[in-house]
Every structure is written in C-alpha cells, then in structure tokens.
Amino acid sequence: MNLSGNAVRYWLDKEHIDQSHLLVIVDDLALPLGMLRLKATGSNGGHNGLGHIQQLIGQQYARLRVGIGNDFARGRQIDWVLGKYDEEDMKKLQPCIETACEIIRSFVLAGINTTMNQFNGHPQKTSSNLSKEGENVLKDSQ
Numbered sequence: 001m002n003l004s005g006n007a008v009r010y011w012l013d014k015e016h017i018d019q020s021h022l023l024v025i026v027d028d029l030a031l032p033l034g035m036l037r038l039k040a041t042g043s044n045g046g047h048n049g050l051g052h053i054q055q056l057i058g059q060q061y062a063r064l065r066v067g068i069g070n071d072f073a074r075g076r077q078i079d080w081v082l083g084k085y086d087e088e089d090m091k092k093l094q095p096c097i098e099t100a101c102e103i104i105r106s107f108v109l110a111g112i113n114t115t116m117n118q119f120n121g122h123p124q125k126t127s128s129n130l131s132k133e134g135e136n137v138l139k140d141s142q
Contacts, residue, residue: 033092068080
C-alpha cells in the first residue's frame with residue numbers, strides 16, 4: 001500500500017489514462033469513521049500511499065478519503081488499519097459505502113467538478129453520525 005504509486009503510474013501509462021480521469025480512494029485515520037472527503041487535488045495529508053503516488057505522478061489527481069477513525073491503542077495503528085470492523089462499525093459504514101459508490105459513479109460519468117458540486121458541503125444522512133450531529137457532511141477542504 002505504501003508503494004501504491006508504482007501501480008497507479010503503471011496503469012496510467014499502460015492504458016494511456018489522463019490524470020484528470022484518476023480517482024484514488026484512500027482510508028484516512030484523521031477523519032471520523034464513515035466521513036467522506038472529496039478533493040480535486042491536494043497534499044498527501046501524511047498518508048504514505050498518497051505520498052508515493054504524488055512522488056511519482058504529482059498532486060494533480062482526485063482523491064476520495066474515507067474516514068476510518070483512530071480508535072486504536074498507541075502503537076496499534078497497523079492492526080487498526082488492516083483489521084476487520086465489528087458488526088456495529090459495519091452498520092455505521094454501510095451508508096458511507098453507498099454514498100462513496102454514488103460519488104465514484106458521478107466522478108466517472110460527470111467528472112470531478114460536477115461531483116464535488118453535487119456532494120461536497122451537502123449533508124449525507126448516515127447512521128455513523130446520527131447520534132452525534134444528525135448528519136455527515138462531505139467536506140471540500142481546498
């Protein structure tokens with residue numbers, strides 16, 4: 001995963017895909033479980049996989065960050081990232097997964113700008129935040 005730039009660059013080159021058609025979907029410890037953040041470009045935010053992609057192809061590609069939370073004991077980050085979610089967390093994640101699929105579909109069919117206009121800043125009802133805030137908001141942090 002930390003060397004994912006190799007695979008991204010390979011497929012972009014092999015299939016002659018323009019970077020404007022690339023959407024990288026990535027887990028994000030800094031976002032609460034189930035929160036989504038869609039961006040057209042940006043930094044790697046400390047994510048090793050994104051850092052490697054940027055090292056090889058630059059920052060000009062879209063990314064969809066999927067919040068996985070950070071509810072792990074000190075030194076147990078790898079176990080958290082590679083572990084399995086329990087039934088309660090999966091119930092929280094299901095609406096997020098459905099919204100992420102809608103975002104991916106929109107990105108493919110309409111492009112990043114239309115997709116960001118449609119999803120960023122608009123409340124997305126999810127069970128992951130209903131108890132806290134009543135809604136989960138996709139954020140455009142550019």
